[in-house]
Each structure stands twice: as C-alpha cells, then as structure tokens.
Amino acid sequence: MACDKTAVAKKKISLVVLISGGGSNLQAIIDAIKNQQLDAEIKTVISNNVSAGGLDRAALADIDTHVVDHKQFPDRQTFDHALINIIDPLKPELVVLAGFMRILSDDLIDHYVDRLINIHPSLLPKYKGLNTHQLAINNHDAVHGASVHYVSHELDSGPVVIQAEVPVLDGDDKNTLASRVLEQEHRIYPMMIQMVADGRLSFDGKQLSLDKKPLNKPLLWKENKLRNHDE
C-alpha cells in the first residue's frame, strides 16, 4: 500500500484579536504561529484606535484589519454591536483581547462568554485596572506578574488560566518592571491559546476544565516551567 508521507495538518484554532495600542502581545501570537508553536489562524485584527501600532504589525503579517473608532458611536453598546457585526461572520473560536483598552458591555461579554480571553499585567485578583506596575512598586511587592483569563462581567475578572510571576528588583521603575512583565505575557498568552487549540482547555461560562478535570487555581509559569499552583 502506498504510504502518504505528507504530514497531517493540525487543526488551526481561529482567532479574532482586539487591540488599542502597540500590539506586542499580538506580535507574540503572530510569531508563535509563524514558528509553529501555535496552531492558530488570525482571521482579523480590530482596533478602536486608528493609530495603534498593532495595525502595522498585522498588515506586515498579511492579516486583515478593521478600525472601529469608539468615538464615532453614541454609547458603549452600539460600539460593541459594531464589533459583534464584524466578529460573528468570522466564527472565531477565541476572541482575544490584547491590550484592548475599552470596557466591554454585558451584551458583548455574554455573547462570547465561553471564548473571550484577556491578558492583564498583574497577578489577579491583585491590581485590576490601570497602573499596575507602579502600584506593585509603591506597595513594595516582592513579586508582580501577569495573568491570562477568560472574561466575566466585572473589570479584569473571570477565571485565570495561567499566571507568570516576575520579581520586583531594587531600582525598578514602572517601565523596567513593565518590560519584564511583557516578556512573560508574550510567553503565557500563546501558551494558553495552544491549550485551547489542543482541546485541553475549555470554559463553559462558569467552570474551567483542563484535561477533562476542573481547573480551580491558575497554572503558574515559573522558572521556564508550567506548574500547578501548589507546586
């Protein structure tokens, strides 16, 4: 019998990525796809900000882009419905918030409740909202970090899948700390998306499951290894 030596293409998970700024997390996802560390396809990148650097990154990678300027809409709900109108026909398996600096309406969150993910630069539930790096420094925290989570109704809430710890060093200012946190963000975001692509991770809107078991505490990315929280 003839043997077909062509590698069986792995199924790619489809993504829509929402950005507002520089798009370094978007770039990390693009790079992970290019380096075959992530079996995903970005269907489109949407920005609420026409000058977002991430739009150039998407264009360079030949990814379709949309600008939906929130200032052109009378309220949050109408803006979010404009987003839904772009996202829905693309049928993404994940809607990926990557530095998207808009508060989302309940309508949008409910619409994508089992597939809406975000990255936040703190060890949630600590430091929701803005200015997390300065807060960690002001409070003399020994450890800061980043969290990847599914999105629920309150700001920067929802079940956390992976956290990465970053030590706060003597002499750190918010910029030096932010850049070390970003390095870790760029690792854990593609990693989490790959878990969904592999069919290992899912969320039903209430409960996270990893490898068919409930995941009740975030995994911890520490010293280049993914660990259970208690390890």
Ligand code: GRF
């Ligand atoms: C990141 O720190 C992310 O955690 C936060 O916004 C920042 C976006 O950075 N939500 P970038 O646009 O991905 O470079």
